Amino acid sequence: MKKLLLAVLLLLCLQQGFSQKSNKPKIQALYNAIKAAGIQEADFVIAQSIQETGWLSCKNCCLRYHNLFGFYIKGNKCMKFTSDSACIAYYKKWQDKRYPKWRAKHPKGTYYDFLKYSKYATGDKYNNELRPKVAWVRKNLQL
Secondary structure (H helix, E strand, O other): HHHHHHHHHHHHHHHHHHHHHHHHHHHHHHHHHHHOOOOOOHHHHHHHHHHOOOOOOOOHHHHHHOOOOOOOOOOOOOOOOOOOOHHHHHHHHHHHHHHHHHHHOOOOOOHHHHHHHHOOOOHHHHHHHHHHHHHHHHOOOOO
């Protein structure tokens, strides 16, 4: 049983590493689009996309609707976008509505704090899952 559990864990680690490497050009291109759209804290935002879409390779998530960031509407349904660009524009509008007000009140706060404040992150669990992805972005992408 221990060997089986170890084998499953190893397989999951290898698969995640493969996803990271195989999707790096795609992730870089998405980061560039996020940055070009003028979105603040682009390293965090691309990490959010990585978190929400399983390194841009999920099959049964909101990504099939060009939803790069896991936005939901009433009824716990994925928001649908006509393109990745439309989703990025929506994130920009969403951030512009909330981030400047929050930043003015919390000049020393982090984007993790903002995500909790805006209720994008439902708690510390999300931010804790996001941290290694932000670190990966900072280490592996051209920022």
